[in-house]
Amino acid sequence: MADQTDISQLSVETAPDTGNAQISQDVVEVGADGSTAQVSQDVVEIGSDGSSAQISQDVVEIGSAKSTAIISQLTIECGRGPEVIPPDETPLGTFTIGFGGLAINWWLVPSISDDSIELRSKVIKSVRVTGKVSGANVKVYTYQPTEDINVTDLEDGLNSAVMVILDDTTQVVQSARFSVNVPNAILETVRVEGLWRGVGQPDQLHEICWERAAQGVRR
Numbered sequence: 530m531a532d533q534t535d536i537s538q539l540s541v542e543t544a545p546d547t548g549n550a551q552i553s554q555d556v557v558e559v560g561a562d563g564s565t566a567q568v569s570q571d572v573v574e575i576g577s578d579g580s581s582a583q584i585s586q587d588v589v590e591i592g593s594a595k596s597t598a599i600i601s602q603l604t605i606e607c608g609r610g611p612e613v614i615p616p617d618e619t620p621l622g623t624f625t626i627g628f629g630g631l632a633i634n635w636w637l638v639p640s641i642s643d644d645s646i647e648l649r650s651k652v653i654k655s656v657r658v659t660g661k662v663s664g665a666n667v668k669v670y671t672y673q674p675t676e677d678i679n680v681t682d683l684e685d686g687l688n689s690a691v692m693v694i695l696d697d698t699t700q701v702v703q704s705a706r707f708s709v710n711v712p713n714a715i716l717e718t719v720r721v722e723g724l725w726r727g728v729g730q731p732d733q734l735h736e737i738c739w740e741r742a743a744q745g746v747r748r
Contacts, residue, residue: 636722637734638683641672643716644741651741653711656693658721659703659736665695665723667707669739671714678716686722695723701735712744 644651656667668689672678682688693707711717719739725732 631727633725633727633731634722635725635732636684636686636720637737638720639718639737641670641678641716641718646743647715648747650712650744651714651717652744653690653709653714653717654740654742655706655708656719656737656739657704657706658695658734658738659701660732660734661698661701661730662695662704662721662723662732662734663697663725665697665721665732666692667695667737668692668720668722669709669711670718670720671711672716673713674715683718683720686720689720699729701733703736714741717741 650673653669653671656669658665658667668686669691670683671690679688690711691709693709695704717739719737721734721737723732
């Protein structure tokens with residue numbers, strides 16, 4: 530018979546505050562196989578604050594197989610505080626994101642588009658962004674028919690048609706409009722990248738805008 534489970538709050542807390550914890554396997558399973566499960570809040574907290582935690586495997590399984598699952602909030606918090614150093618005999622490594630002044634390189638590339646003008650080339654006229662950015666720039670990429678789209682270049686920020694440098698901001702701001710002139714674009718996209726230094730408000734992007742105009746005869 531299928532299981533029907535309603536859980537309003539489930540908290541699994543190991544070694545909070547200044548504790549020292551080692552967990553070889555932690556499995557949280559709600560409504561497995563053919564069940565119907567509803568979970569409003571599930572919190573798994575391992576080694577918060579100043580603790581030292583080591584986790585080799587953590588599995589959260591909600592409504593596997595043919596079940597129906599509704600999850601409103603799922604939070605997993607591991608080792609917020611000092612860096613967790615695993616034993617020398619394990620191949621595991623740890624790092625912290627956004628704490629202790631550690632810098633984070635970030636980038637965003639929207640989907641490649643033909644702007645619904647499939648048979649004519651375009652020229653990219655300008656670019657701008659809206660966001661809170663630091664150490665940021667915008668790169669324009671364009672492609673012609675039969676030309677390879679090098680995804681690695683997009684990911685690494687290489688071989689763009691043009692690049693403009695954005696001013697650092699302390700709040701969300703619409704940047705200046707940067708005039709560019711990138712012709713022969715059947716397909717195009719842009720890449721925005723930056724370096725958040727790990728202090729203050731994190732960088733964020735709200736809008737990426739580039740202008741284009743149709744160019745040339747129909748292909």
